[in-house]
Amino acid sequence: MSGAESDFRSGFACFAGRPNVGKSTLMNALVGTKVAITSAKPQTTRRAIRGIVHRPAAQLVIVDTPGLHRPRTLLGERLDSLVLSTLTEVDVIGFCIPATDPVGKGDRFIAEKLAAVKKTPVVAVVTKCDLASREQIAKQLLAVSELADFAEIVPVSAVSGEQLDTVTDILVGHLPEGPPLYAGGELTDEPEQVLVAELIREAALEGVRDELPHSIAVVVEEMRPREGRDDLLDVFAEMYVERPSQKAIVIGHRGERLKDVGTRARKQIEALLGTRVYLDLHIKIAKDWQRDPKQLRRLGFYD
Numbered sequence: 379m380s381g382a383e384s385d386f387r388s389g390f391a392c393f394a395g396r397p398n399v400g401k402s403t404l405m406n407a408l409v410g411t412k413v414a415i416t417s418a419k420p421q422t423t424r425r426a427i428r429g430i431v432h433r434p435a436a437q438l439v440i441v442d443t444p445g446l447h448r449p450r451t452l453l454g455e456r457l458d459s460l461v462l463s464t465l466t467e468v469d470v471i472g473f474c475i476p477a478t479d480p481v482g483k484g485d486r487f488i489a490e491k492l493a494a495v496k497k498t499p500v501v502a503v504v505t506k507c508d509l510a511s512r513e514q515i516a517k518q519l520l521a522v523s524e525l526a527d528f529a530e531i532v533p534v535s536a537v538s539g540e541q542l543d544t545v546t547d548i549l550v551g552h553l554p555e556g557p558p559l560y561a562g563g564e565l566t567d568e569p570e571q572v573l574v575a576e577l578i579r580e581a582a583l584e585g586v587r588d589e590l591p592h593s594i595a596v597v598v599e600e601m602r603p604r605e606g607r608d609d610l611l612d613v614f615a616e617m618y619v620e621r622p623s624q625k626a627i628v629i630g631h632r633g634e635r636l637k638d639v640g641t642r643a644r645k646q647i648e649a650l651l652g653t654r655v656y657l658d659l660h661i662k663i664a665k666d667w668q669r670d671p672k673q674l675r676r677l678g679f680y681d
C-alpha cells in the first residue's frame with residue numbers, strides 16, 4: 379500500500395436517538411445535496427445506506443439504524459439482533475440529543491443500550507443548536523456529558539450548517555484506515571421504488587442464489603400510504619422468474635419460502651423507509667425475460 383492510500387480512512391457510522399431529534403436531517407446535511415438512499419452493500423453488510431460522505435482522505439458511509447429510530451420497536455422486545463448487529467457492525471455511532479429539550483428518560487434508555495455495545499465508540503451529537511441560546515447549549519453539553527462516557531460531544535446545527543464539518547471530522551477520526559468502500563460514481567440516486575425492488579430481489583435470492591442467480595427480477599408497481607393511515611405504506615410488487623420450475627423454487631413447499639421472503643423483504647423495506655409496510659407480492663413467469671429486449675425494458679433494464 380502506498381503512503382497516500384494508507385492515510386485513507388473508510389467505514390460506517392450510524393445515528394441513534396429518540397424520534398424527532400434530527401437524525402435524518404443531520405444525515406442528509408452531512409451527505410450534502412447528493413442524498414442517496416442506496417441498498418448497495420459492500421461485503422456482507424446488509425444495511426440500508428443513507429448516504430456516503432466523500433472526503434479527499436476519507437469515505438464515511440452512513441447507514442440506517444432500524445429500531446433505534448422508533449420508540450415502538452425500541453421499547454418493545456424488538457431491540458433485537460438487527461439493531462444490535464447494526465450497532466456492532468459500524469465503526470462509530472452518533473447519538474443525537476437535541477439542544478432544545480432536557481435530557482430525559484428516552485435518552486437515558488438509549489444511552490444505556492449504546493453503552494452496552496462496548497466495541498463501538500459513541501459520539502454524542504447535540505443537535506438543533508440554532509434553536510438554542512449559548513447558555514442552553516452549554517448546559518446541555520454538560521448534561522449530556524453526565525449521561526455516559528462518550529468518545530466526544532459535539533454541538534451542531536443541520537439547518538444553519540454550523541459544525542457539520544466538525545461532526546464529519548470527528549466521525550471520520552473513528553474510522554479505520556482502509557481504501558474507499560465505494561467508487562465515487564457508485565453512489566446512486568435511485569428512486570425509492572428501485573431500492574425497494576432491490577431489497578425484495580435480495581430477499582428472494584437468499585438461499586437460492588446458486589440455483590437462480592440471475593433469473594429473478596422485481597418491479598414495484600406502486601407504493602402509496604394506506605388511506606386514513608399515516609403509519610402504513612402499501613407496496614405492490616411483482617416478482618418475475620423465467621420458468622415454472624423457478625416459480626416453484628421461489629414459492630417453496632406450501633408457499634413457506636415465499637412467505638419468508640415477504641417477511642424478510644418487508645422488514646428491510648421498513649428499515650429503509652422508516653415506516654410500517656404492507657407488502658403485496660406476486661410471482662409471474664416472464665418467459666426467458668433475460669433474452670427479450672421488450673421485457674428487459676419493462677423490468678427496468680435499459681440499454
Ligand SMILES: Nc1nc2c(ncn2[C@@H]2O[C@H](COP(=O)(O)OP(=O)(O)OP(=O)(O)O)[C@@H](O)[C@H]2O)c(=O)[nH]1
Nearest residue numbers: 396397398399400401402403447506509535536537
Ligand atoms: N431548527 C432546526 N430544526 C431541525 C434541525 N434538525 C432537524 N430539525 C427539525 O426537527 C424535526 C425532526 O427532524 P428529523 O431529522 O426528521 O428527526 P429524526 O430524528 O430523523 O426523526 P425520526 O425519523 O422520527 O426518528 C424536523 O422538523 C426538522 O426540520 C436543526 O438542526 N435545526
